[in-house]
Amino acid sequence: MEKIEAKEVDFYYGDFHALKHISMDIPQNKVVAFIGPSGCGKSTFLRLFNRMNDLVPGSRLEGEILIDGKNIYAPEVQVDELRKEVGMVFQRPNPFPKSIFENVAYGLRVNGIKDKAFIEHRVEEALKGAALWNEVKEKLNASAYALSGGQQQRLCIARAMAVSPSVLLMDEPASALDPISTAKIEELISDMRGKVTIVIVTHNMQQASRVSDKTAFFYMGEMIEYDDTKVIFTNPHKEATQNYITGRFG
Amino acid sequence: MKKFLEKSVRWILTASGFVTSVVILLIIGFLFTEGAGLFGEPVIEDGYVLAVNKENPVSRLSAEEIKAVFDEDITNWKDLGGNDMPVRTFRLEDADDYFTEEQLGSQYEHAGEAIAGLVASDPGMVAFVPGTMIPDGAGIKLIEDKNISPGEVLGGKEWFPTATPAPLFGVLPLLAGTVWVSLFAILFALPFGISIAVYMSEVASERVRGILKPIIELLNGIPSVVYGFFGLIVIVPMLQQVFGLPVGESGLAGSLVLAIMALPTIVTVAEDAMRNCPRTLREASLALGATKWQTIYKVVIPSSMSGIASGVVLGIGRAVGETMAVLMVTGNAAVIPGSILEPLRTIPATIAAELGEAPAGGAHYQSLFLLGVILFFITFIINMCVEYISSRNRAKNR
Numbered sequence: 090m091e092k093i094e095a096k097e098v099d100f101y102y103g104d105f106h107a108l109k110h111i112s113m114d115i116p117q118n119k120v121v122a123f124i125g126p127s128g129c130g131k132s133t134f135l136r137l138f139n140r141m142n143d144l145v146p147g148s149r150l151e152g153e154i155l156i157d158g159k160n161i162y163a164p165e166v167q168v169d170e171l172r173k174e175v176g177m178v179f180q181r182p183n184p185f186p187k188s189i190f191e192n193v194a195y196g197l198r199v200n201g202i203k204d205k206a207f208i209e210h211r212v213e214e215a216l217k218g219a220a221l222w223n224e225v226k227e228k229l230n231a232s233a234y235a236l237s238g239g240q241q242q243r244l245c246i247a248r249a250m251a252v253s254p255s256v257l258l259m260d261e262p263a264s265a266l267d268p269i270s271t272a273k274i275e276e277l278i279s280d281m282r283g284k285v286t287i288v289i290v291t292h293n294m295q296q297a298s299r300v301s302d303k304t305a306f307f308y309m310g311e312m313i314e315y316d317d318t319k320v321i322f323t324n325p326h327k328e329a330t331q332n333y334i335t336g337r338f339g
Numbered sequence: 340m341k342k343f344l345e346k347s348v349r350w351i352l353t354a355s356g357f358v359t360s361v362v363i364l365l366i367i368g369f370l371f372t373e374g375a376g377l378f379g380e381p382v383i384e385d386g387y388v389l390a391v392n393k394e395n396p397v398s399r400l401s402a403e404e405i406k407a408v409f410d411e412d413i414t415n416w417k418d419l420g421g422n423d424m425p426v427r428t429f430r431l432e433d434a435d436d437y438f439t440e441e442q443l444g445s446q447y448e449h450a451g452e453a454i455a456g457l458v459a460s461d462p463g464m465v466a467f468v469p470g471t472m473i474p475d476g477a478g479i480k481l482i483e484d485k486n487i488s489p490g491e492v493l494g495g496k497e498w499f500p501t502a503t504p505a506p507l508f509g510v511l512p513l514l515a516g517t518v519w520v521s522l523f524a525i526l527f528a529l530p531f532g533i534s535i536a537v538y539m540s541e542v543a544s545e546r547v548r549g550i551l552k553p554i555i556e557l558l559n560g561i562p563s564v565v566y567g568f569f570g571l572i573v574i575v576p577m578l579q580q581v582f583g584l585p586v587g588e589s590g591l592a593g594s595l596v597l598a599i600m601a602l603p604t605i606v607t608v609a610e611d612a613m614r615n616c617p618r619t620l621r622e623a624s625l626a627l628g629a630t631k632w633q634t635i636y637k638v639v640i641p642s643s644m645s646g647i648a649s650g651v652v653l654g655i656g657r658a659v660g661e662t663m664a665v666l667m668v669t670g671n672a673a674v675i676p677g678s679i680l681e682p683l684r685t686i687p688a689t690i691a692a693e694l695g696e697a698p699a700g701g702a703h704y705q706s707l708f709l710l711g712v713i714l715f716f717i718t719f720i721i722n723m724c725v726e727y728i729s730s731r732n733r734a735k736n737r
């Protein structure tokens with residue numbers, strides 16, 4: 090069952106042709122990794138799924154992206170409604186300058202939820218889901234900035250998951266973290282597999298091979314190869330993929 | 340050669356830094372010594388005495404009582420703790436009403452004795468005369484004089500620096516005027532300033548912002564006397580009509596002019612703070628399904644709150660220290676204002692208006708320096724607030 094379908098997507102930043110004719114299906118509740126050298130367009134492609142690129146002036150999309158069979162770029166689509174369905178975790182931890190509790194509750198509050206008991210329940214669930222509850226349950230009112238970088242990133246994951254999205258986009262979520270925090274994030278991704286569709290951009294190929302079901306290799310704005318992770322890392326069909334995963338360029 | 344050049348550059352830099360600091364310290368020191376000099380001045384005008392009948396039990400009068408006596412607001416000695424008898428005042432100018440030219444002498448050489456005789460013969464008489472004129476003894480006594488006290492000045496409700504025999508230097512009316520005008524100015528400027536800042540940083544397109552920002556910054560460059568002129572010609576008559584006031588010059592006019600003047604500072608600083616709100620925070624909020632407006636008031640404004648606060652405090656600083664525009668539109672009545680629609684007078688306006696007519700070195704002159712000291716402390720505290728807020732901001736963003 091396909092969660093996200095990209096159909097012949099071309100994307101431009103002004104005159105720059107950033108993504109070239111990409112078509113890809115992302116299966117529901119699986120983990121898909123995007124790999125490729127810097128500037129290959131993988132983050133740009135990821136940010137099309139929650140229309141984050143709308144914020145870039147002069148950008149333009151051709152083709153269609155469907156989530157649950159509906160074109161998310163159709164004119165009647167409410168972007169804020171779409172983003173409740175498609176959560177995102179960024180490269181650097183970016184908690185709000187608010188308390189830990191308020192960070193997680195933010196998504197619920199902007200959705201107009203006022204039921205205090207429900208919010209408390211969801212915050213606890215989300216923090217437990219992000220394996221952060223035991224570390225912060227005593228200090229929910231402390232500033233999120235008092236947490237370590239790894240904790241902040243898990244807080245951001247909890248924040249994204251609190252609104253129960255069906256898709257979670259992760260843009261190099263561990264690239265700014267130490268190895269132990271990275272391992273915790275990867276563990277989280279494994280825990281969430283099967284419950285939510287995860288698309289993760291990463292520079293770390295071991296990470297891609299550890300956490301993902303399918304992997305796509307991007308190069309110079311094109312999707313070179315997309316297959317089961319096992320196939321990509323053991324028996325890629327394209328020479329460019331082979332060269333990249335063996336570290337001959339990149 | 341190169342070494343010598345570097346050495347001399349270093350020397351010049353050190354010297355200029357040192358000289359500047361010394362000059363600033365000298366100015367502050369000058370301000371403080373001149374201001375403190377007021378407390379070394381006698382209550383009664385220098386060189387003069389107040390003479391009363393020897394039988395009169397009153398031997399001490401405060402500056403306010405002296406003024407009330409000579410303004411004929413107090414007409415009976417029993418109000419001053421004396422016997423029940425009417426107060427009669429005598430000033431040197433009144434001499435011709437009491438004495439003939441012969442009695443006074445052509446050079447006023449007999450005036451002292453004549454006045455002493457007058458005071459000695461009338462138990463209710465109080466005379467304000469030069470100390471050198473009064474002969475010793477002869478049935479009169481002098482009201483005890485002491486120096487002006489800080490309590491009288493800082494707690495005094497009346498500002499009459501040119502009153503005779505005893506000038507009044509109560510700073511409360513001026514302080515109240517300054518606070519009222521600044522407070523209302525900020526009340527007006529704040530909502531407008533924040534709205535303009537939000538509009539410029541979040542709503543306006545780059546092109547609109549490119550036009551608007553220089554215009555608002557241009558407002559900072561307009562001389563304050565021009566604002567004052569504008570206030571006098573436009574705002575003052577308008578207020579007079581709208582509120583049906585006898586005079587349009589009022590605290591409100593001053594606050595409106597100051598609000599316009601403080602606006603560019605508030606807008607510029609607040610807008611910078613909002614634009615500096617990290618892009619990642621906005622993205623985080625938008626990615627959670629927040630709308631643009633939710634993002635602005637739940638993330639952008641709270642996270643740039645300290646920047647906005649420094650803008651506001653800087654705006655207050657400008658309002659407190661502003662002289663010319665306020666002088667022109669507030670009506671300059673040195674009374675504690677009952678409402679913002681009444682004329683009032685601020686500290687800087689007082690200094691500017693009165694320094695020219697105060698004799699150098701006199702009590703009035705020194706009192707103006709004391710006002711300068713008070714103003715210095717107010718702006719000093721405001722600057723400390725800015726420092727505190729921005730240092731807290733830095734700590735938070737670390």
